Amino acid sequence: MFDFALTGLYQVFIPGNFLVLCIGVFMGITFGALPGLTATMGLALLVPFTFTMSPSAGLIMLAGIYVGAMYGDAIPAILINTPGTPAAIATTFDGFPLAQKGMAQHGLVAAAVASSFGSLVANVVLAAAAPPLAEISLKFGPPEYFWLGIFGLTIISTLSSGSLIKGFLAGCIGMILSAVGMAELGGDIRLTFGFTELQGGIELIVALIGFFCLPEILSSVIGQRRAAYAEKMTKPSLDVIWQVITALFRRPTLMFRSATIGTIIGFAPGAGGNIASMVSYNEAIRWDKHPEEYGKGTIKGVAASEAANSAMAPGSLIPLLTLGIPGSPPAAVILGALMLHGMRPGAELFTDYADITFAFIMGLLVAAFLVTIIGSFGSFVFSRIINIPSRYLAPAIVFMTVLGSYAIRNNMLDVWIMFIFGIIGYVSNKLKFHPAPIVLGLILGPFVEEGLVQSILAGKAAGGTFQYMVYRPISGVLIFLCIMSLLWPLFAAWRSKQKEAKVTELTGSKAERDVRDA
Amino acid sequence: MKKLATIVFVVLCVCTLAIPALAGYPEKPITYQIPFGPGGQSDLEARRQQPLLEKALGVKVIVQYKPGGGGSIGWANLISQKPDGYFISGINIPHIVLQPLARGNAGYETDQLKPIALFQATPIGLAVLKDSPFKNLKDLVTYAKENPDAIVCGGSGTWSGHHIAHLQFSKAAGIKMTYIPSKGAAKSVAAFLGGHVMALWGNSNDLVQHADKIRVLAFGTREPFPNMPDAPTFESLGYKIYASIDRGAGAPPETPDEVIQVLEKAFLGIANDPKVKEQMKKDGFVPIAMGAAESKAYIAEKVVEWAPVVKEFKK
Numbered sequence: 159m160f161d162f163a164l165t166g167l168y169q170v171f172i173p174g175n176f177l178v179l180c181i182g183v184f185m186g187i188t189f190g191a192l193p194g195l196t197a198t199m200g201l202a203l204l205v206p207f208t209f210t211m212s213p214s215a216g217l218i219m220l221a222g223i224y225v226g227a228m229y230g231d232a233i234p235a236i237l238i239n240t241p242g243t244p245a246a247i248a249t250t251f252d253g254f255p256l257a258q259k260g261m262a263q264h265g266l267v268a269a270a271v272a273s274s275f276g277s278l279v280a281n282v283v284l285a286a287a288a289p290p291l292a293e294i295s296l297k298f299g300p301p302e303y304f305w306l307g308i309f310g311l312t313i314i315s316t317l318s319s320g321s322l323i324k325g326f327l328a329g330c331i332g333m334i335l336s337a338v339g340m341a342e343l344g345g346d347i348r349l350t351f352g353f354t355e356l357q358g359g360i361e362l363i364v365a366l367i368g369f370f371c372l373p374e375i376l377s378s379v380i381g382q383r384r385a386a387y388a389e390k391m392t393k394p395s396l397d398v399i400w401q402v403i404t405a406l407f408r409r410p411t412l413m414f415r416s417a418t419i420g421t422i423i424g425f426a427p428g429a430g431g432n433i434a435s436m437v438s439y440n441e442a443i444r445w446d447k448h449p450e451e452y453g454k455g456t457i458k459g460v461a462a463s464e465a466a467n468s469a470m471a472p473g474s475l476i477p478l479l480t481l482g483i484p485g486s487p488p489a490a491v492i493l494g495a496l497m498l499h500g501m502r503p504g505a506e507l508f509t510d511y512a513d514i515t516f517a518f519i520m521g522l523l524v525a526a527f528l529v530t531i532i533g534s535f536g537s538f539v540f541s542r543i544i545n546i547p548s549r550y551l552a553p554a555i556v557f558m559t560v561l562g563s564y565a566i567r568n569n570m571l572d573v574w575i576m577f578i579f580g581i582i583g584y585v586s587n588k589l590k591f592h593p594a595p596i597v598l599g600l601i602l603g604p605f606v607e608e609g610l611v612q613s614i615l616a617g618k619a620a621g622g623t624f625q626y627m628v629y630r631p632i633s634g635v636l637i638f639l640c641i642m643s644l645l646w647p648l649f650a651a652w653r654s655k656q657k658e659a660k661v662t663e664l665t666g667s668k669a670e671r672d673v674r675d676a
Numbered sequence: 677m678k679k680l681a682t683i684v685f686v687v688l689c690v691c692t693l694a695i696p697a698l699a700g701y702p703e704k705p706i707t708y709q710i711p712f713g714p715g716g717q718s719d720l721e722a723r724r725q726q727p728l729l730e731k732a733l734g735v736k737v738i739v740q741y742k743p744g745g746g747g748s749i750g751w752a753n754l755i756s757q758k759p760d761g762y763f764i765s766g767i768n769i770p771h772i773v774l775q776p777l778a779r780g781n782a783g784y785e786t787d788q789l790k791p792i793a794l795f796q797a798t799p800i801g802l803a804v805l806k807d808s809p810f811k812n813l814k815d816l817v818t819y820a821k822e823n824p825d826a827i828v829c830g831g832s833g834t835w836s837g838h839h840i841a842h843l844q845f846s847k848a849a850g851i852k853m854t855y856i857p858s859k860g861a862a863k864s865v866a867a868f869l870g871g872h873v874m875a876l877w878g879n880s881n882d883l884v885q886h887a888d889k890i891r892v893l894a895f896g897t898r899e900p901f902p903n904m905p906d907a908p909t910f911e912s913l914g915y916k917i918y919a920s921i922d923r924g925a926g927a928p929p930e931t932p933d934e935v936i937q938v939l940e941k942a943f944l945g946i947a948n949d950p951k952v953k954e955q956m957k958k959d960g961f962v963p964i965a966m967g968a969a970e971s972k973a974y975i976a977e978k979v980v981e982w983a984p985v986v987k988e989f990k991k
Contacts, residue, residue, distance in 0.1 A: 203714070205723060295866075298870065354748070358743070567749075568740055619828045
């Protein structure tokens with residue numbers, strides 16, 4: 159295998175191939191960074207160009223786009239609170255507060271470094287252990303997806319800082335919104351109120367732009383940030399890059415945990431990066447000694463989200479390359495490209511076509527390093543965007559949001575939906591409803607529904623829905639995780655009480671101290 | 677690029693308002709709508725055709741995505757376009773037949789879409805894993821008769837090609853089986869390979885791809901499927917089931933026949949191109965070349981065939 163890896167690496171560094179890789183990474187970052195343009199679109203647009211290239215050059219270019227896009231989506235997430243793709247939702251939670259504190263560059267560099275690290279870990283897994291992992295990925299059936307979805311929903315308890323009821327209410331609203339349109343499973347038409355245009359349902363990116371981006375613009379125009387978009391100006395410097403890199407490498411557990419979560423969720427076909435980054439962010443908070451720092455702007459939060467969503471990309475290629483099952487929409491496009499070059503996924507990719515396959519895998523790997531370099535130095539340029547006065551920046555962002563919501567499906571209705579959600583988001587922010595649970599419901603609603611409907615149908619045929627859904631090894635683990643996750647807030651509360659008690663024991667209660675001091 | 681394409685398209689739309697359809701068709705870019713997202717099979721076909729269409733027609737062809745509702749959003753959009761031949765769309769059978777039948781109001785009616793040509797067929801087959809106890813279709817039917825609803829078949833979507841084939845076959849064989857829909861063929865194939873369903877209604881290209889792990893019990897074709905000549909057809913086993921997903925192109929209603937003829941010639945030229953045919957065959961598809969009139973008759977035939985099935989099973 160090592161000789162294949164080396165020949166693959168050699169292929170990547172052939173000047174022509176290296177050039178297309180760089181072009182791919184740049185294009186990927188651009189596609190990822192513009193909300194409404196997705197990695198999938200970038201890949202699909204580029205597939206025809208790869209016809210004329212040699213298979214390895216073509217695939218190396220696609221590798222660049224995929225990896226670039228997985229980082230690019232963090233840029234608008236950090237700067238303007240708009241995830242470039244749904245996979246970067248969790249990046250906004252800490253990225254945008256960082257930018258507001260004048261630390262946009264910290265966020266951008268953290269995103270780049272964590273992205274590369276996530277990619278790196280997942281690629282090593284992909285190169286070393288794809289076939290056995292692919293077999294495990296097939297064990298994920300309807301009940302497993304259902305429980306994975308439920309586990310995802312337990313994150314709401316973390317996201318709804320403050321009021322749990324508000325959080326769950328918002329999650330329910332999101333799930334109801336996700337039911338609008340044609341039910342992909344049952345074919346029924348739901349909640350369209352007679353408008354045939356609504357049969358297409360609510361597009362996630364449109365909802366994201368509406369709920370995350372517009373409220374910030376509104377509060378900047380209406381509120382105090384009229385002059386400057388960020389509360390504090392960003393002053394990029396070389397020191398920041400070094401600081402961030404050392405800070406992140408002092409937290410190997412955080413980095414490895416996030417990358418592992420991303421890889422695992424990536425190779426379960428169909429789960430996708432949207433969930434990966436959320437789960438990883440949630441776990442980062444859970445295991446951190448200072449959970450209160452999250453959500454207020456810490457590079458740890460950005461790193462947790464970005465490492466996971468970038469690890470998801472090579473992860474989703476595991477079932478693709480070994481079984482021909484795409485784990486994500488971009489992977490589906492890569493499948494098409496492989497087929498067009500006459501390469502059929504399966505064992506022969508790792509034997510007959512090993513040179514091309516490993517050129518592709520190494521392409522992903524080298525692209526990850528390019529992302530660190532481009533991201534670190536690009537941060538000087540990108541982070542200054544936020545210093546542009548609001549009266550120029552705000553209209554530019556509004557223009558981009560309109561274009562982005564339209565471009566995703568070439569549908570004007572999406573632009574109106576985006577505006578409506580924007581206004582709802584602004585009002586709900588004022589009422590202290592965080593939009594994150596709504597979006598989580600929107601993402602996980604269809605996921606949970608699919609798992610549940612299929613489980614019930616299959617369970618009936620097998621003679622018992624309950625047995626079918628519960629008595630399975632992976633289901634068991636996931637159910638355990640759900641229960642743990644639900645009980646965690648109680649445990650955390652108990653733990654902090656214990657701590658307090660200890661402190662009291664050592665120093666005496668406040669009343670005693672008062673007496674003593676007096 | 678996408679942005680640019682959109683802007684160009686909007687500008688062109690504004691221009692078209694002023695100019696009526698002219699004799700020298702085509703003389704400006706044609707928008708080729710794909711009613712699905714990027715990266716699907718319909719998209720890949722359009723991308724394969726795009727340069728060849730541009731060569732044949734002498735104008736630019738812009739591929740535009742309009743996904744949603746399993747294609748219905750795009751087709752509803754198609755019928756509202758100006759019928760001047762500068763806006764065409766990919767059409768898929770059975771989607772354009774079954775959606776109006778099953779939904780009542782899908783935003784368009786089947787006969788509102790004016791077919792230009794059909795260029796690709798994807799036969800649907802019923803498959804089991806290699807280690808399945810069902811050695812042939814007879815085994816499956818016998819088991820299903822003894823154990824109603826116990827056989828779980830996977831497929832993509834409800835009121836889709838797979839679902840209707842499932843219903844038609846169950847009825848023809850007088851058996852009851854459970855159908856589990858998935859969101860898209862890729863997911864149903866994953867569930868099948870993982871052993872979560874016992875049998876799979878699959879598209880020929882997917883079945884070809886996993887040929888070494890599966891046994892196809894029957895294909896819904898008239899002649900044996902060329903890539904797997906040993907697999908029987910439903911017809912040869914005594915069931916009149918013809919199941920296939922066919923891709924083609926269509927235009928808005930009222931598009932003049934002269935315009936359709938120009939487009940038909942271009943599409944059929946590509947469909948008959950030996951190189952294109954070879955590529956399609958290799959990927960597991962069946963290249964076809966049906967002209968406008970033939971396509972129209974074929975679609976009408978399918979409406980007659982499926983309308984009673986949908987009526988019977990739709991509660």
